[in-house]
Amino acid sequence: MKTKPTTYRFWNQQQKIAPYLFIAPFYILFVVFMGYPLISSLVMSLYEMRGFQSRIFVGIGNFVDLFRDPIFWKSLRNTAYFAAGTLTLQLPIALLLAILLNSKFVRGKNILRLAFFAPVLVAGVFVAIIFNLVYDQRAGLVNEEFIFFGKEIGWLNEENYVMPAVILTGVWQWAGFNMIYFLAGLQGIRQELYEAAAVDGANWWQAFLHVTLPSLRPVIAFVFVVSMIGSLQLFDLPYILTNGGEPADAGSTIVMYLYKNGFQFMRLGYAATIGWVLFFIIAVISIVQLKLLGIFRDE
Amino acid sequence: MFRLPIDAESFPLGKGPMVMLVLFLVSTLFIFGRSEEAGENLEFWIFANTHYEEYQARVPIFEAQNPGVNVQLINFGNTMHDKLLAAMLSNFGAPDLVEVEITSIGRFLKGAIDEVGFVDLRPRLESEGWMEKLVVSRFTPWSYRGKIFGIPHDLHPVVLLYRDDLFKAAGVEMTEVETWDDFIVAGKKATRDLDGDGEIDQYAIVLDRRTESDYFSLLLQQGGGFFDEEGNVIIDSELAIETLEFFTALFNEHEIATPVYGTWHGDPSNFAAMQDGKILSILSPDWYVGILKSQVPQMSGKWKAIPMPAWHPGGRRTTTRGGTMIGMTTQCTNPDKAWELLKFTYFDRPGLVNRYETTRIIPPLKSAWDAPIFKEPDPYLGGQPLGDLFIELAPDLPPRYQNPYWSEGADLLNDAIFAAVTEKQTPRAALTELAEKVRALIAKDQGRWGEL
Numbered sequence: 001m002k003t004k005p006t007t008y009r010f011w012n013q014q015q016k017i018a019p020y021l022f023i024a025p026f027y028i029l030f031v032v033f034m035g036y037p038l039i040s041s042l043v044m045s046l047y048e049m050r051g052f053q054s055r056i057f058v059g060i061g062n063f064v065d066l067f068r069d070p071i072f073w074k075s076l077r078n079t080a081y082f083a084a085g086t087l088t089l090q091l092p093i094a095l096l097l098a099i100l101l102n103s104k105f106v107r108g109k110n111i112l113r114l115a116f117f118a119p120v121l122v123a124g125v126f127v128a129i130i131f132n133l134v135y136d137q138r139a140g141l142v143n144e145e146f147i148f149f150g151k152e153i154g155w156l157n158e159e160n161y162v163m164p165a166v167i168l169t170g171v172w173q174w175a176g177f178n179m180i181y182f183l184a185g186l187q188g189i190r191q192e193l194y195e196a197a198a199v200d201g202a203n204w205w206q207a208f209l210h211v212t213l214p215s216l217r218p219v220i221a222f223v224f225v226v227s228m229i230g231s232l233q234l235f236d237l238p239y240i241l242t243n244g245g246e247p248a249d250a251g252s253t254i255v256m257y258l259y260k261n262g263f264q265f266m267r268l269g270y271a272a273t274i275g276w277v278l279f280f281i282i283a284v285i286s287i288v289q290l291k292l293l294g295i296f297r298d299e
Numbered sequence: 300m301f302r303l304p305i306d307a308e309s310f311p312l313g314k315g316p317m318v319m320l321v322l323f324l325v326s327t328l329f330i331f332g333r334s335e336e337a338g339e340n341l342e343f344w345i346f347a348n349t350h351y352e353e354y355q356a357r358v359p360i361f362e363a364q365n366p367g368v369n370v371q372l373i374n375f376g377n378t379m380h381d382k383l384l385a386a387m388l389s390n391f392g393a394p395d396l397v398e399v400e401i402t403s404i405g406r407f408l409k410g411a412i413d414e415v416g417f418v419d420l421r422p423r424l425e426s427e428g429w430m431e432k433l434v435v436s437r438f439t440p441w442s443y444r445g446k447i448f449g450i451p452h453d454l455h456p457v458v459l460l461y462r463d464d465l466f467k468a469a470g471v472e473m474t475e476v477e478t479w480d481d482f483i484v485a486g487k488k489a490t491r492d493l494d495g496d497g498e499i500d501q502y503a504i505v506l507d508r509r510t511e512s513d514y515f516s517l518l519l520q521q522g523g524g525f526f527d528e529e530g531n532v533i534i535d536s537e538l539a540i541e542t543l544e545f546f547t548a549l550f551n552e553h554e555i556a557t558p559v560y561g562t563w564h565g566d567p568s569n570f571a572a573m574q575d576g577k578i579l580s581i582l583s584p585d586w587y588v589g590i591l592k593s594q595v596p597q598m599s600g601k602w603k604a605i606p607m608p609a610w611h612p613g614g615r616r617t618t619t620r621g622g623t624m625i626g627m628t629t630q631c632t633n634p635d636k637a638w639e640l641l642k643f644t645y646f647d648r649p650g651l652v653n654r655y656e657t658t659r660i661i662p663p664l665k666s667a668w669d670a671p672i673f674k675e676p677d678p679y680l681g682g683q684p685l686g687d688l689f690i691e692l693a694p695d696l697p698p699r700y701q702n703p704y705w706s707e708g709a710d711l712l713n714d715a716i717f718a719a720v721t722e723k724q725t726p727r728a729a730l731t732e733l734a735e736k737v738r739a740l741i742a743k744d745q746g747r748w749g750e751l
Contacts, residue, residue, distance in 0.1 A: 050748045051410010052387050058747060065743075137560045138571035156562055157509065159721075243562035247509040248717045263381050264706045266406040268388075 041272040048269035055269070062273035072274070074249050075257040078163055078238075082253070083231035085167035086174075091227060094175045098182035099212075113183070116176030124173075128240035131169045132156070135241075156242055162250040166238045173237075174230075178223050185219030186212070221293040225286050232282050235259065254278050339633055341640055342371045342394035346379035347623065349589075349658050350398060350452070357650055361643045368636055383407075387416035387628070395631040396641055399449060401440050401622035405705030408443045417448035417626040423638060424450070429646070433663045439528075439698040441624040449624025450645055451663045453586070456617045456692045457516055460588070461580035463603040463681070465489065465501060473580075473605055479545065482608040486555035489579050502557035505578040506549060507564060508720040511712045512620060513582055518542045519697045520618035521610055525712065526702040532741070534712065535734035543726035547719045558720075570595045582607065584620045585689050589659040592679050599679045606692055617692035619699060661689045668693075708737050 045062055047055040066072050097116055101109050119127070134141045135155035146153055155165040189212065197207045213220075235255040242251030245260075254274060262271030345351045351374035358370045373394070375382055380403045386393035387407065393416065399407065408415055424430050424447060430438075434454055441449035459473075459482075466473050469489040476482050486503030493500040506513045518524065523538040533539065549556040557578065561568030564581065572578050574595065583591075583604070591598065606616030625645055631637050644650065651662040652670045661673075673686030702708070715729035724732070 048744075048747065049409070051414045052390075052416055053410065053414040056748050132561070133567065136566075136568045136571070138568045138575065138577075140568070154558070154560075157558060157560075243509075246562070246713055246717070248714050248721075260706075260710065263384060264403075264406060264710075266384070266409045266703075266706075 041275055044269055045272040045276050046269070049266060058269065062270050063277070065270065066273050066277060071249055071252065072254075072257060075245075075252040075254050078249075078251065079232055079234060079253045079255075081163045082167055082170065082234055083228055085163075086170060086227050086231045087224065089167065090171045090175050091178060091223060093171060094178035094223070095182050097175065097179040098186055099208075101179070102183060102186040113180075116179055118176065119173045120177040122173070124236040125240055127169060127173050128237050131165070131172075132241060135165050156251075157247065159248055159250040162238075162242055162247075166234075166241060166251060169237060169241065170231075170234075174227070178227065181219055181223050182216065185216045189215040217293060218295070221290060221295045224293065225289050228285055228289060229282055232278065232285070254281075339368045339636055340371060341368060341396065341633065341637055342373065343640065344379055344383065344394040344397040345372060345374045346376060346398060346400060348374065348376070350623070353650070353654055353657065354644055357644065357647075357653075361640060364643075365636070365639065368640075370640060386630070390630070393628040393630040395633065395637040396625060396627055398452065398623050398625050401624075401699075402706070402709060404441065404449070404624065404701060405703050408448070408701065408703040410703075412444045412446065415443075415446075415448060416629050418629055418631065418634065419446040419448065420450060420627065421445075421447040432646075432665060434665065434693060434696060436696050436698045437619075437622075437663045440622055440701050441626075443701055443703070449626040450641065452623040452625060452645065453621075453660045454663050454689075454693050454696060455584040455586060455619050455621045456661065456689050456696055457520075457582050457584045457607055457620055458604045458617065458685075458688060458692070459580055459607050460583040460591075460602045460604050462576070462578075462601060464601065465576055465579050473603070476605065476608055478612055478614075479608045479610060483549075483553050483555065486549075487553060490555045499554075499557075501576055501579055503555040504549065504557075504580045504582075505559055505564070505569065505572070506546070506556045506582075507559040508550065508717055509559065509562065509713065511709050511716060512564070514543060514546050514716050515709075515712070516582055516618045516620045517546060519699055520607060520615055522615075522697060524698075524700055525705065525708050526700050528698075528700050530700075530702055532708075532734050532737050534708070534737070535730045540727050540730055543716065543719050543730060546716070547722075547726055550720050551722065565590050565594070567594075574598065582618075582620075585659050585661050586621060588679070588685060589657075592659070600681045602680055603683055604680055604685060604688055606688070615695050615697065617695055619696050622699075655686060659685070661686065661693060704737060704741055707740060708733075711736055 044055075046057060046059060048058050048062065049055050100106055101112055101116075106112070122130075135143075137143060137152060137154050137157060140155070142155065143152055153161055155161045193211045193215070194207055197211050202210065233255055234253045238245065238251040238253055239256050239259075245252035245256050255278070258271050258274040258278070261267045261274060343354070345354065351372060354372055358372060362368055362370060379397075380399065383393060383397055383399070384406065407417065433451065437451040437454055438447055441447060441451060459476075461473050463473065466485065466489050469491060471485045471488050473485065476485050482503075489501065489503045490499060491501055492498060515525070518539055521538050521542055523533065523536060523542065525532070525534045527533050550558070557572075559569055560566060560572045560578075563569075564587065569578070570591075573581075574597070581587075591602070607618060609616050625641055627634060627637050627641065645662075646664055648664070648667045648670065651664060651667045652672050654660055654662065655670075655672055661668075668690045673690055674684050675686065676682040677685040679685075711733050715724070715733040718724040719726045719729045
């Protein structure tokens with residue numbers, strides 16, 4: 001009888017342990033880089049740092065302070081403003097671009113797809129630097145056009161223009177990215193559905209309302225939720241564009257306020273509290289969105 | 300014969316993953332098995348490119364003078380302060396020496412004074428007699444509760460840079476301006492609508508209303524501040540309120556100031572406005588002249604400088620803005636050698652002359668001021684010896700007291716200034732509200748853990 005060599009005996013046990021070994025890297029990394037920091041930050045939100053070496057238990061004191069903090073509410077309003085701008089401006093533009101690029105009548109689709117997608121390949125920091133020049137008060141591209149209306153707008157210098165400037169920059173950067181999702185969704189809709197609608201006498205708009213949109217529902221839900229989460233986590237773009245959220249915190253967002261508290265003010269407990277409040281806001285909004293879009297519904 | 304319990308064929312998923320695993324293990328061995336270089340190592344963190352370039356050129360000289368010492372210079376740019384904060388929080392990984400920027404030092408002073416992550420350098424400075432050799436008021440930004448946590452890299456005196464040609468065209472001789480009242484009279488003549496379209500084409504001065512930079516410079520010139528030496532909040536003092544009233548009046552009542560174009564004085568938009576002749580003067584620290592030279596070299600010869608106008612005849616003609624310190628961290632493993640490197644980079648005359656050549660920064664070491672370079676005519680200022688002017692003003696620099704709550708205070712001060720200039724609040728109301736907020740913040744912390 002032929003026996004297996006020693007080398008092979010080593011692997012006899014592999015069937016039992018291999019699955020655990022394969023999934024182990026994820027769990028190890030998750031525990032080290034996600035699980036531990038998550039729990040640690042939750043604990044931290046109940047404390048406040050006393051310098052570098054010690055901390056003091058404050059219970060829900062940080063949460064109470066946060067809800068009374070006018071800069072937090074202003075940052076929340078700005079963040080909501082950006083999210084609303086993203087949902088009402090950026091996503092319709094992305095859908096429109098996708099429909100155009102999916103139509104038979106547009107030429108050079110591949111080049112256009114690349115052109116619209118390209119901004120997302122540029123790091124946020126560079127986008128902010130580029131748009132700093134675009135919004136330049138004296139010689140910027142935007143004011144070069146608007147100056148004819150008689151006003152030299154301080155896009156990054158006047159309270160009311162800061163968030164619109166950030167939203168427009170967000171549209172430039174992300175509309176092409178979301179367009180790709182919509183395009184993939186559009187290409188997955190069966191042609192027969194349009195043919196059947198045409199047989200029933202539906203015009204283009206009716207076909208869009210009753211065939212395209214319902215078929216795109218899962219994609220729309222995904223893009224809405226992901227865009228909403230991204231909007232609520234906005235940081236680098238306004239931070240660089242407005243040089244730290246000024247004037248008068250007009251460009252401040254929740255994550256920017258978190259950063260300031262954690263790193264500039266050395267109030268790590270308060271920063272952790274902001275992080276957890278942001279987590280709950282994102283979780284609630286995402287669940288509501290998914291519910292409204294019928295993702296939990298049984299088909 | 301000895302055989303490994305595995306071979307390429309029997310490895311799960313074949314040769315590829317096995318090669319990757321072997322490479323991973325070997326590289327891990329390299330990382331963890333990396334031996335320290337022989338000799339004494341000093342790590343020095345920097346955030347400013349110009350400083351990094353200066354030290355990079357000079358460190359080999361120090362290493363040659365100190366055989367066996369290896370200096371590792373690391374330039375982290377703007378993220379350096381956050382990295383330092385993390386290293387101090389974790390009590391691991393901080394460098395031996397580090398440069399810290401003036402608006403960032405406050406956060407490092409929070410908590411008990413004995414737990415601050417920097418070594419008190421007062422004993423070394425005093426025992427070696429360095430205090431007398433440096434401008435004493437420049438230690439205030441880096442000192443707290445009697446301890447000196449850093450040595451000043453610079454003085455950053457401020458002058459008034461102005462467009463001589465455009466003021467003269469408006470019939471104003473700026474060298475005759477001695478007080479801010481004189482400046483307002485001159486500014487009203489020079490602020491003009493040149494083409495008659497109802498829009499002002501040139502403003503006497505550009506001021507930042509988004510941040511505390513210009514207002515706080517004026518307040519320091521008056522002898523005020525945000526905190527006093529004992530750490531009390533004094534931003535609602537009559538002096539501070541009067542200064543903000545004056546600041547807002549330059550925009551709203553006298554209409555001779557324009558808000559900074561873009562997000563700060565170094566914004567390309569601001570430089571464009573200067574080149575268009577829209578801005579006739581600016582409060583400029585020494586470092587800003589260096590920025591102007593590098594960013595708008597085409598304006599060479601167009602600027603001139605005078606001391607800042609005084610608040611009262613015979614009063615202080617300068618202030619200070621910005622600054623950097625060098626500190627030794629409590630994690631430093633070789634304090635004596637680190638101290639030698641510190642002295643070499645901050646107190647060495649040839650190095651300080653070289654620093655002025657490249658950055659226009661005036662050193663705090665008084666014995667370096669007689670170097671010929673400071674008296675040389677500066678072509679950028681039409682031949683005016685700018686170094687001489689800065690040095691003449693340096694002994695009169697106002698103190699700028701440091702406090703752990705500076706970052707929070709400055710953030711709120713930005714809002715108060717903007718609210719006052721845009722007339723949403725009166726200067727008194729804005730500063731009173733600000734002071735109450737900061738006092739409440741400090742009181743809350745003290746209520747939680749008592750006096751520190």
